[in-house]
Amino acid sequence: MTSDTRPDSAARSVPCGPLALAPEAPCAAPLCVPAALESLDRVAEFVLGVGRAGGLDGGALYRLRLAADELATNIVMHGYRGAPGHLTVSGGVDADRVWVRFEDAAPAFDPRRGMHAPDLAVPLAEREVGGLGVFLALTAVDSFSYELLDGRNVSTLALRRGLHE
Numbered sequence: 001m002t003s004d005t006r007p008d009s010a011a012r013s014v015p016c017g018p019l020a021l022a023p024e025a026p027c028a029a030p031l032c033v034p035a036a037l038e039s040l041d042r043v044a045e046f047v048l049g050v051g052r053a054g055g056l057d058g059g060a061l062y063r064l065r066l067a068a069d070e071l072a073t074n075i076v077m078h079g080y081r082g083a084p085g086h087l088t089v090s091g092g093v094d095a096d097r098v099w100v101r102f103e104d105a106a107p108a109f110d111p112r113r114g115m116h117a118p119d120l121a122v123p124l125a126e127r128e129v130g131g132l133g134v135f136l137a138l139t140a141v142d143s144f145s146y147e148l149l150d151g152r153n154v155s156t157l158a159l160r161r162g163l164h165e
Helices: 037-053 058-079 132-140
Strands: 031-034 086-093 097-104 143-149 152-160
Touching (some): 031 037
Antiparallel strands (some): 143 152
């Protein structure tokens, strides 16, 4: 069973690309925003709305937003690299989980590629730059999936409902 998780009307935009086919249909009206730093607040509001609709507690809601913020920021900063583009965000609440899906037409990139736990034995000043944010974000959620569908990056974050209370 899914429930409607439509955020306030200010967060809704016209679709800007095909949504990937998935076993579950998106519940929240997709949010389509320009791939720009100025859009990240709208993405965060959308993600928080989906999480609240799914009954996530404060800690789980924080982890979902952390992962979503990191993923959206990386799409804008590293995916499009200043080129014009759009980011489509959809989300929903299933019986056992809350999920948020990101789609973009930036060059293909699986965020898990090259991701590894930081070596805490290495002093901070000597650690390689990059990758820590993605590691923290993707380990904060219960599941993450990535697919390249019809030339579009499709990344889905999910938290199980009721386990984090």
